[in-house]
Amino acid sequence: MATADGPPGHDAPKHDDPAGARTLVRLQWEPPEWGYAELRLRRYRPSDHATVLALHREGLAQVGLRPGDGVYYDHDFFRMEDIYLRNDGEFLVGEADGRVVAMGGLRRADLVPGGSARAYGGFALGTPALDAVEMVRLRVRPAVQRRGYGTALVRALEGRAREYGYRVLRADTTELQEPALTLYRKHGWTETRRETIGGIANIYIEKRLG
Numbered sequence: 001m002a003t004a005d006g007p008p009g010h011d012a013p014k015h016d017d018p019a020g021a022r023t024l025v026r027l028q029w030e031p032p033e034w035g036y037a038e039l040r041l042r043r044y045r046p047s048d049h050a051t052v053l054a055l056h057r058e059g060l061a062q063v064g065l066r067p068g069d070g071v072y073y074d075h076d077f078f079r080m081e082d083i084y085l086r087n088d089g090e091f092l093v094g095e096a097d098g099r100v101v102a103m104g105g106l107r108r109a110d111l112v113p114g115g116s117a118r119a120y121g122g123f124a125l126g127t128p129a130l131d132a133v134e135m136v137r138l139r140v141r142p143a144v145q146r147r148g149y150g151t152a153l154v155r156a157l158e159g160r161a162r163e164y165g166y167r168v169l170r171a172d173t174t175e176l177q178e179p180a181l182t183l184y185r186k187h188g189w190t191e192t193r194r195e196t197i198g199g200i201a202n203i204y205i206e207k208r209l210g
Contacts, residue, residue, distance in 0.1 A: 024152050032090070032160065036152040039102070044080060044091040051100045052093060053077045059139040063176040071174060071197050076112060083107050089133070090160045094149055104138040104153040106161055109170055115195060132168040133161050138180060150183050162209055169209060175201040
């Protein structure tokens with residue numbers, strides 16, 4: 001597939017995986033789109049809502065996270081435009097064989113409360129300064145895991161964060177989500193602290209963008 005023209009003076013970046021067998025290719029600049037083997041990453045559309053919400057809930061149920069545990073929350077899925085797409089953020093879905101199999105987003109770090117307050121909802125515009133952004137909601141369907149889709153999402157979202165001018169990437173995951181933590185560490189993220197919420201260790205990590 002031909003690569004769409006990007007901003008003047010920029011070529012669409014390509015990222016090879018460690019094995020060299022697959023390459024993440026920027027296919028289109030706006031709205032953003034990437035190709036990675038049979039996976040196509042594109043921007044979230046309202047018609048994706050039910051699918052991504054189900055994928056999110058499926059992923060948390062797999063590791064035993066449930067509503068009321070102080071960690072689980074999904075209120076951001078009902079404000080996708082406000083939280084992700086209208087406030088210097090992004091939300092991508094990955095399609096393969098005609099169905100959504102992966103997803104992940106970027107949202108300004110000041111838009112959703114941190115810690116246990118997240119489980120109770122909340123949304124407020126903070127400082128307009130672009131400094132830190134959260135990488136959130138990384139999910140890959142169990143049937144298509146271990147194909148590099150998670151890596152493709154992380155690379156694409158990191159690239160978007162740089163395009164927006166963010167200097168720091170942040171994320172958090174729980175001790176129950178070891179594959180996610182392993183994926184982040186593989187890409188140079190470091191742990192900053194831990195917090196116990198409802199008996200579950202929540203692990204905070206970040207990455208400086210050079």
